[in-house]
Structures are given as C-alpha cells and as structure tokens.
Amino acid sequence: MAEMRILKERERQIGQVSAGEELKILCEKKSLAGSVSQRACVFCGSRVVLYPIADALHLVHGPVGCAAYTWDIRGSLSSGGQLHRMSFSTDLQERDVVFGGADKLYSALVELIDTYQPKAAFVYATCIVGLIGDDVEAVCKRVTLEKGITVLPVHSEGFRGTKKDGYQAACDALARLTGTGSTQGVGPCSINILGDFNLAGEIWMIKEYYQKMGIEVVSTITGDGRVDDIRKAHGAKLNVVQCSGSMTKLAEHMKQTYSIPYIKVSYFGIEDMADALYQVAEFFPAYPQILEKAKVIVQTEVAALMPELRAYRTALNGKKAAIYVGGAFKAVSLVRALRLLGMKTVLAGSQTGNPKDYAQLQDLCDPGTVIIDDANPLELSKFIKEKDVDLLIGGVKERPIAYKVGVGFCDHNHERKEALAGFVGMRNFAREVYSSVMSPVWRFSSRRGGDYIPFRETVVCKAH
C-alpha cells in the first residue's frame, strides 16, 4: 500500500504541540483543490445557521441538489411549527439557466407564501444564480411589497468563499430582521441566546437555566427561532454567543448598531456550562440574586451528575481521543470535557478555526497533541493510527474513518439527535463516549487482534 503523504501545501496547517514553543497553524484559507476537505461551501454555512428558524420559509434558489442534500438533516427541534423541516427549491432547469430564473423564483415565492403563510422568507442564492445573474434582491423586494412579509436574500453562492462566508451571509440576513420589532416590555435582565441551534432540544435546557436565574430570554438565534422574536432581539441587554464562528458577526453588528455588548460562551462540558451561567450573572451586578441562583443551579446539577460521571471516568481513564469538528471553539470545550472523563486529547482540529482558537487549543492540550486545520480523511486516518486513538469525535463524514479501522466514535455534529449541551448534555456525552469506547465489538477489529485465527495457527500456539 502506498504511503500516506501530506500534501506540501497543507503542511503549515498541521502541527504538534511542543512545550515552550509556539505553534503557528495556518488557517482561514480556502481548501486546497483535490485535497478532499471535510468542509462544505458558502451555501452550507448559511443554510445551517438559518435552518432552525421554524416559522420562516427557506427557499433554495438553484438546481435541486443543494435543497435535496439539506432536507431535514439538522436535529434542530421546534416547539411549534415545523416549516423549517421542509425543503423548498426552485429546481432550476436548463431553460432557466439559459433564460434566467428570476420569474420562476417569483412564482415559487408567491405560491409557497400563499400555501404556507410563513412569517418571513429566506431565499438562498446558490452557485448557478451567481453566474446567471438573477436579481434575487429585486425579486425579494417585489414579493415583500406584494405579500407583506419580509423576504430576505441570502447571498450564499457556493464558490464565493468558505463555509465561514456563509455564516456571514446568514448574519447579514438576520441583521436585516433585528431592530424591526417593538421592544416594549423587554426587562432589564434580558439576553439573546446566539449560536445554539436547539439540537435535540438543547436550547430549552439552556433557556431553563437562565430563566431559573431570573434572566429573560428575548430571542434564541436561531435554535427554535421565531421571526418575531428576532425582530425584537435588539431589546435585550446582552448577547450570549455560542458557536462564535457563526454568530460573532451578528453580535458585532448588534453591538455597533444597538450598543448591545456580547460575551462568548460554550455550553459543552461542566466547566464551560457553569461559566456560561456565571458570566451572564456577572453582567448584571445590580442583581446579586442572579449569581446566587446560578450557583445553586450549578451545585445542584453537578451534584446530580458527578456519581455517574465518576463511574465513566473509572472506565475511560487514560483512553485517547481525537477531535475533528466544525468550529474550533467547540474543540476547546471538548478537550476540557474529555479531561473530566479522564481522557487525553491527542488530536484536535476543526474546519473553520481562526488563529486565536488554535492558540487556545495549543495552550490547553498536552505536548505531542496534533493540531490540524481543514483536515482530510487521509490526514485524519494517519494521525488516528499514529496516536492509536480510542475515540474520534466528529460528524457523519468522519464516522467511517473511525469505524473502518476499529475506533469508537461520538457524533458531535449538527445532524445528531442526542443533546450534548448543558449539564444533562455532559451526562449524555459521557454515556455516548463510554458506550462507544467500551463496546465489546472492537475486540473483533484487526487492530485489536480480532481477525480469524486458522485452525493450523491455533495448534501451533498450543504446541508452544
């Protein structure tokens, strides 16, 4: 078998943490052609961010593929309507590409708005729309006037950058919604939750923690999101941003436009989750009871959680994990969460990390840990083997890289159906890691000596 070589142009995006030496990871680059990046495109970035807004119409303007591949894939739950789980496409055909798709877009919007009565509509421009030059903006404006609901273009042509540019395009669209509603009645201790997508109902748990502390949650962007809540989001006193890679742009916009400060948090792992509550409490120093209540929540939840975690820790102690996720901020939380389970992170990488993220990862990880930006399957498999890992944390595309060579796997991507955020999420995470790493199936994998032993060889063994 041919040796796995790392492409020359990729070398500076990979490094190993070493004591006393600063590691510079080249990042925020467009993926190398032919490298088989695990990243998607601009459209994907926009689509995943806006997807959970449940009472909006999401119309993908382009050929059918982009809409088909993103139909009902996120585990984002809604407490009400389910319109976001439908896939709408203008399904452009050859004649549309030749003569333009604007008319089709107009008709599609009108019929869908009439049929489904959404609160707003997002129109995602895909690659082809950028080429044939449909004036999506003009169509959206026209339908907005005619139908009386906001129709927003999302400039997400796939080739216009990376997934991160798609986040930006989504934030641009959201920015046009915020500030358009009445903030009457919004109280002084109020926040928006940004960058949680309510996978498996996570935002409901987070929201409950904050509400128990006496905090008012004005809007959740975009998990279980509602158009009217986003319209009045500028009434909140603080933006609490998770998944900073996708949502910082909106937080920045709201800071500049409405003078709303923001903090970055993570809800993964006990430490980060507790910190997310404390940071919010500390923002409202005039209300000391908020912090008191936060402490009670953390104490109660952690106390309930620890006995079970200790049991997992005993079993998992010393096991090695590789992390490859979308955003590096999440990787940071995961390193901490794994540590709590007694596990060591030997590889940490992400699709869209920035220099700050990678510096933070480096500070957190032990010497020898591989840090990797925009990896491909061959690179991941190389380090999984070299580091002899017991667990890979990633998404659906990473899963077979682990399973094929007999390594456990935990899905931490946006398709998952398991709640991994919050204190309850930490327990679920621990259970999932435990149930994959400790499964008896690995004993039949080649790397654990599980291949069939012929009779002849068993006889030889006994003879010795």
Next chain:
Amino acid sequence: MQGALRKNFVSTRNPCKLCAPLGAALVFKGIEGAVPLLHGSQGCSTYIRRYLISHFREPVDIASSNFSEETAIFGGEKNLAAALANIATQYHPDVIGIATTCLSETIGEDMAGILRNIPEDSLNGAPVLVHVSTPSYAGSHAEGFWAATRAVVRRLADRKNVPERPNQINIFPGICSPADLRYLKEIVADFGLSAVFLPDYSQTMDGPGWPEYRALPAGGTSVKEIASMSSSAASLTLGRIACVAQEQTAGEFLRYGSAVAHHPLGMPVGIRETDEFMRVLEKISGTSLTEKYLYERGRLTDAMVDGHKYVFEKKAFVYGEEDLVLGLATFLSEIGIIPVLCASGGKSGHLRRLLAERIPELQGRIETADDEDFAGIAESAKRLRPDILIGNSKGYHIARQLDVPLIRVGFPVHDRIGAQRILHYGYRGALELYDRIVNALLDKKQDDSQVGYSYL
C-alpha cells in the same frame, strides 16, 4: 392507466430526486482504484459524500476542484490541474473520474481542451482521466449515473470488433445495492459465465473493516476489465427506462462500435422480470437454469401462496428512481398489491407508458406521477389512502403521518442500518421483499387489533 398527474407547484417541495453528480460519483466508486472528482464548488463533494456515507456507511472520498470567485469568472483549468495533481499524490489512483457540476457546466468549461493540456503521464502514477458532463439542472442522479456509465465505457473500452470472449458478458446493473450486485455475480457464475459489471461497488461500498485506513478501498471493476467489455459476448442493461430515455446507453455504444449484442432488460425485480433476465442468461450461456434457482423461484411462488390473502388488493405507494419504481410495481402486481401511485422525481416521460405495457392487467388502477416530489406524494396520499409505502427512507414522514408501514428499499435509506445489504433483485430478492411486505402488513394489523392474537 390514469393520466399522469400534473405538478401544480412551480417549486419542488421535498424532492424525490438528487442531482446528477451524485449518480456519477456512485459509478466511479464502482471502478477499481478510482477517485471521483467533482469540478465545481467544495460543497457539492461534501454534500454528496455525506449523503452516500449515511446510506452505505463506508468511507466515500470525493475530491473537489473547489471553485473560487476567480475560478467562476476566469475558468477552472488551474483548479482542475491542481486537484488532479493533489489526488494523484495522495491517492495513487488508477482512475480519476471527473464530473462537471452545474457551476463548471454553466461557465462552459472546455473539458476536452483542458484535459488535453494535462497529460495523464504528467500526474503521479499516470491515472486514467474520465470525464462526464453532469449539470445538475438537467436530469436527476439517475441520469448522472447512466451518463457516467456510458462515459466510462466510451473512454475505457477497447475499440475492437472481435467477440473474443464468448463466456464473458457485460452487465450494467443500474442503481442497486451491493447485495444485489453480489447476487447477480453469483447467478452469472452459476451459468458458467464471467461478467464485467459497470459499476461494481459490491465491495467498495460494503466491505469489511481494515487493519489500517486505505486511500482506495479494495474492489471495483478494473480498467483492464472495462477495456475488455468490447470483446464480450453480450451486454445486459437492467433498466427499461434508462434504455429508452438515454441518448445512448453504454450497451448501445458497444453494440454500434464493437458489435456486442445488447439486451435491454428491466431491473430484475419480481418474478416476470427475473424470468426474462434468466432466459437471456440461458440463451447466452447455452445452459439451463439450474435447480438452485428453480428452487429459489419455487420457494418464492410458494411463499406468495402462503401470504396471498394478507396482501390482496392492498394499496401501495411506490416511489424512487423510475426504473426501480417500474420494477417494484411489476412485482407488486404479481402478488396482488395495487401500486395505486407510482411516483418519481425523474421525468423521462416513459414511466407511464412502460407501466401500462408491463402491467396491462391493472389498466386504470395505477396513477403515475413523474417529476413528482414528496409534498405531492403526501397530497396524493390524502386522496388515495395507501395501506403501505415502498421506497427510500425519505418517505418516512408520510408513512408516519398516515400510520402505515414503510418498506425501505432503494436509495437512500438513511434511518436504518444495513441499507447496503437490502436485496431487491432476483427470486431471492423478491422473496425477501415479499416477506418484509407481508409481515409489515401483519404487524400493522396485529398492533391495531384490540385482541392481538399471537397466532395467524
């Protein structure tokens, strides 16, 4: 047959089809040592990888030439060259299968010209380059699949006109499961024939674990085998719609160019289609169907008798690729189930006619809905009240709403384990489908019953 339903929406709501490059990528995954490369945006490769991985549960590496804004304006030659060089360095492939997406197709890339400027021997290991045009605004994944099959044969089959291999046949199996491919191989071998399959992802998309990660999974039809297709005794194309709808199938190409006899057949789903398939093999091999298959057929017809009352005149919705729908509908008509709606996102324009031709006995009782989506199927369900749905997992939400069983077949099956091992073809496949269908209906009846007998 009743008239085809007219789609009353301009937009597509919950599509019952995928885009053409996916079909092409699947074909390339069935060639030994091949890496698919999509010439377009990064997202196309990644989405298609995720979609295929979720079904087959195998590594599916598909490269992208990763267009940028400049590429879209000035052309993708540089990116394509870089992609090919990087794939060659990393994967050492025998073949790189290039599919042009809507993006590269629309900017009018001169692929022949570009590829002329990149000599194969300039790449590490000198892989063979095959190009197929798959703009996603023309046709669905099924068209992409057949177009890639043809492109591979055109590019790789020897230009010979000598049937030097009287015992070798070519099989173009259509979009089927790895289990189907393995079973077809078993059948062909039992006739004393050898077959070149295109594609053959029986192993690449359903293989054992590995001692260490492989850049290229084992299996697939080799370049050499594909080259030899022009000297085979015959070609069998399993897909009646593909045969009439495609501009030229690989089988026709070999017939014109190399005088290889071509047998356009249906997907061998159910008794009659499998019988026809077997008779063709009998004719080519000069041997009779062996007892093994007569027994398989016998067990199937015997099971059909055992369960006939539980399925008779049940109403089924069948959906998916047009050829699969045609095959399944034919099978259902054999066991007494009425395929009251035959739906597909495809729009060859031939589905309705072929259903009428193949199932004359159900004249007027089958509605055809091509160019259909799942929202349309859900709306038809309110009117036609099916007892059972048969198709891919994307129809689950309809089955759930109707509270009727869903028999998962075809592609994709994203909500179960073992999609790659679902057998549809041949007598054995029909028997498995039959058992699943009858038992799903019995399950439903038993669950709904007040009493819940544990005895039939």
